[in-house]
Amino acid sequence: MADELIDVAALSRLLRECGGAEPGGPIGPDDLDVPLYELGHDSLTVAQLLTRIGREFGLTVPRDLLEDADTPRSLLDMLATLPRVPRAPRPEHLDARGRRGA
């Protein structure tokens, strides 16, 4: 997963999943310059998005992005500049789900 790129489709999926029962609309290539708040997002759903991206893509995402990224394009541009942080190798006594082996 850590090598996967965050493209428009991935961003669209993640944006849709943030905001819970009432997600912002899906985005396509035409929406890249539409402000995120016009797509129904606010600082809370963008914070959710950054947490999800950090988890799914193994990135450390500074919260300053909340102030800076105001469109899907600027978000993608800024994410592309972030250093990829390799995940810590899983300790051998834990299984794939992080539970202790028998």
Next chain:
Amino acid sequence: MQIVRGGGLSGPAPVAADRGAARRPRLMVWSAADPQGEQDVRRSLRRWLRARGESGFAQVAQAWGQAEPGPVRGAVVAADCAEALALLGEPGPSAPSSRAAQVRQVGAAPPPVVLLLPGQGAQRPRMARGLYAWDPVFTRAADEVLGLAGRGAREDWLAEPAARTRRDAFGAERAARIHHSLVQLFAVDYALARLLVGWGVRPAALLGQGIGELVAAVLADVMALQDAVRLLALLAEEAAALAPGGMLVVAAGVEEVRGQLTDGVAVSALNGPAQTVLASPGHALADTADRLTGAGYECLPVRTEAAYHTPHLAEACAKVAERLPVTALRPPRLPLYSPSVGARLPVDAAQDRLHWTGLAATPVRLRDALDALFADGDWACVETGPGPGLGALVRRHPAAARTFSALRARPGSGADDQRAALSAAAGLWLSGHRLDFEAIRSTG
């Protein structure tokens, strides 16, 4: 048009030097009887601009809105001839959709306008500053509010951030800061609403959140402006005497959150199925935030001074009610959708002074108010205050159709503020509303 910023993570874009009236954003509108006619009008506009350059741009911007509006309408906001030409090109897949010329077929009856007036948590330094001394109606209205408020509120709003009242001050300075933040937000909501009315917009209803509800009371002629400003001054004094508090916005519905609250934490706003605001005095909120984050809910602190919209403000509000001189309250001249009652405000509640003095201690049931609003019909919603919080919540409501923001969501240059106000006007024009283009042109 995409704005390219260097460095990616370098912070807010630098404020561009004001290059004078020639670079001031202008609204250009046109219309025709049918789509073919619209294309012809737009083509002739482009020809005019190409032939006459910058001076032509200024003249076109003054001439094209005069015709009797047809049902196919177009609008563009541009700062100079080159930008206007780029935006007036044929709509194509490569055109960035947010900034290109917009063209829309107008229906028989445009949806009525409801103004959305944001409350606490939305304010930021120098908000809407670019509209001051640009639009005469905005300027007069902001001066009126901040002049009544006194105590340096106007100077603090106009000052550069470094010169503003310190955020960590105590005592008298804390009281001044709370007072400034309340009346500045009130002034911006109020002056933006007045600006739109000055541009020919005729609101059919108002929905204000927190302080915004008090702005709605003044706009609907329930309360005199000076009484509302006096109420805010008293509230600031009483709130400053309380222990400092904080607020936390959580990405969850109220039912999910209720079980996780630590002692002293109360629900402050019910914004929707995926957003609830909590508040408490002191540090109790930190424990709740840890607990909620641990349970997988996203949380963000909200910038406020006190645990607004919770019982912690009840005593302060009671003192405000005692101290506020008797004020005349008239029946609203427009429907008021009230988050503090979670419905359209009944006339007897509008004329009950305890409704208004108690706003700061009453939870904000925004979602219920929005349900009531949209149950009454379709609306063109205009956010007239610092965003994007209220506007974003309205856009997420399943029944919301057209929502425009009259103020930029992020701090920017003065020209950005002007562009946002003009774009909201463009949105209403494209929805079929009439505007007073003479008044819009008198800006600058």
